[in-house]
Amino acid sequence: MIFLASEHKGEVEPLLKQFPFDKKGDHYIYDNLILYINHGKGALTLAFKSIELSLSYNIDVALLFGLAGSVSDFSIGDLVSVSKVKLLDGPSNPVYNPMELITVKGLKSVECVTLLAGFNFDSEYIGLFGDVVDREVYFFAKAFKSLDKPCFVFKVISDKNDRASINALKKESVDIGKFAEILKLIMWIDKDELTREIFVNTGFMDKKPIDGLKRLIQKRKYTFTQRQFLYKRLRINGSRCEKKAFKAKAVFLEKGVKTGRAKFKTDKIYKINDYVPVFHNLKDRTAIVYANKKGEFLRKTPNNYTPNGGYGYSILGQYNCIYDCSYCFLKGYFKSFNPVIFLNFEDYFKAIDEVIKRDKTRPLYFYAGTFSDPLALSFAGDFLAV
Numbered sequence: 268m269i270f271l272a273s274e275h276k277g278e279v280e281p282l283l284k285q286f287p288f289d290k291k292g293d294h295y296i297y298d299n300l301i302l303y304i305n306h307g308k309g310a311l312t313l314a315f316k317s318i319e320l321s322l323s324y325n326i327d328v329a330l331l332f333g334l335a336g337s338v339s340d341f342s343i344g345d346l347v348s349v350s351k352v353k354l355l356d357g358p359s360n361p362v363y364n365p366m367e368l369i370t371v372k373g374l375k376s377v378e379c380v381t382l383l384a385g386f387n388f389d390s391e392y393i394g395l396f397g398d399v400v401d402r403e404v405y406f407f408a409k410a411f412k413s414l415d416k417p418c419f420v421f422k423v424i425s426d427k428n429d430r431a432s433i434n435a436l437k438k439e440s441v442d443i444g445k446f447a448e449i450l451k452l453i454m455w456i457d458k459d460e461l462t463r464e465i466f467v468n469t470g471f472m473d474k475k476p477i478d479g480l481k482r483l484i485q486k487r488k489y490t491f492t493q494r495q496f497l498y499k500r501l502r503i504n505g506s507r508c509e510k511k512a513f514k515a516k517a518v519f520l521e522k523g524v525k526t527g528r529a530k531f532k533t534d535k536i537y538k539i540n541d542y543v544p545v546f547h548n549l550k551d552r553t554a555i556v557y558a559n560k561k562g563e564f565l566r567k568t569p570n571n572y573t574p575n576g577g578y579g580y581s582i583l584g585q586y587n588c589i590y591d592c593s594y595c596f597l598k599g600y601f602k603s604f605n606p607v608i609f610l611n612f613e614d615y616f617k618a619i620d621e622v623i624k625r626d627k628t629r630p631l632y633f634y635a636g637t638f639s640d641p642l643a644l645s646f647a648g649d650f651l652a653v
């Protein structure tokens with residue numbers, strides 16, 4: 268069964284006319300599709316109701332469809348698929364960790380920012396965290412993560428957070444024809460277990476590649492593990508390396524950081540209390556974060572990593588890089604691919620001193636570039652010079 272939810276009736280009204288649904292209490296049923304409309308009751312009601320209906324119908328796939336405002340360069344009317352969602356408390360504080368979603372092939376994928384409150388927000392600031400803004404996606408995705416069910420989110424761009432496009436917005440004029448086609452395809456996909464498995468693991472939205480994969484799997488009698496390996500390979504081969512040059516639009520400055528040590532200058536400076544939630548939620552390649560490192564300053568390398576029976580330590584002085592080499596593990600290591608430069612150098616020296624005092628006989632090696640490329644980031648901080 269497929270579960271489809273929407274926050275407002277206006278967003279799915281054309282579907283109610285197009286599919287011969289039967290109304291059953293607060294939801295609608297047609298074939299293998301359950302439709303729930305939340306009538307603007309808010310994200311938490313949407314999440315709880317979605318869980319309740321999904322459990323009672325034992326659904327296989329969940330979909331959320333609705334409108335979203337663009338804080339990026341999308342055009343009004345674009346149908347997009349959400350790949351990641353972040354939660355911002357009010358219009359400024361990122362909270363918790365972002366959640367990854369499966370995207371479908373053939374649609375533009377976007378990062379969505381769910382705002383807990385505030386209709387008046389700074390598009391430029393929110394644009395550092397995502398491409399579109401809404402009120403429900405985070406909670407919907409969280410609900411289906413808790414159920415361990417695949418969940419897809421489709422949005423139609425309704426406005427660009429400017430007066431002119433908001434005034435021009437008429438919900439009933441939103442063309443959901445393309446989404447209706449996708450819905451029919453997902454209903455077809457859902458009727459066969461292997462087809463559904465291929466869809467939720469690859470995001471293929473075309474009968475041809477799905478049928479091709481199905482034939483291959485059946486002919487070679489692939490086991491579950493072999494199928495997972497195949498899907499993983501398809502995902503890796505389908506991911507693309509960013510060719511764009513790194514261009515930071517803003518700087519985030521953590522409270523207490525000695526600003527004189529930051530080399531990168533820009534007019535867009537945001538002061539923050541804690542760098543971690545900002546760093547985790549930023550859209551890739553949008554900003555540089557300056558912070559003071561806490562906790563771990565050195566990380567011991569594996570035994571036998573260093574010559575002559577010595578011990579090695581990676582200095583956690585910076586994170587990430589400005590380049591995007593296809594073979595580099597860094598872009599998958601952290602939750603975002605933005606440089607973080609730590610400027611409390613004294614604490615690193617203290618940590619190195621302690622290791623040296625503790626271990627006077629063995630050769631010791633200290634590495635500067637395990638989690639960053641210090642040379643590539645030297646334009647932003649003085650780590651190498653220190």
Ligand code: SF4
Nearest residue numbers: 588590591592595640
């Ligand atoms: S850290 Fe090195 S390998 Fe990784 S992206 Fe930067 S330059 Fe490339």
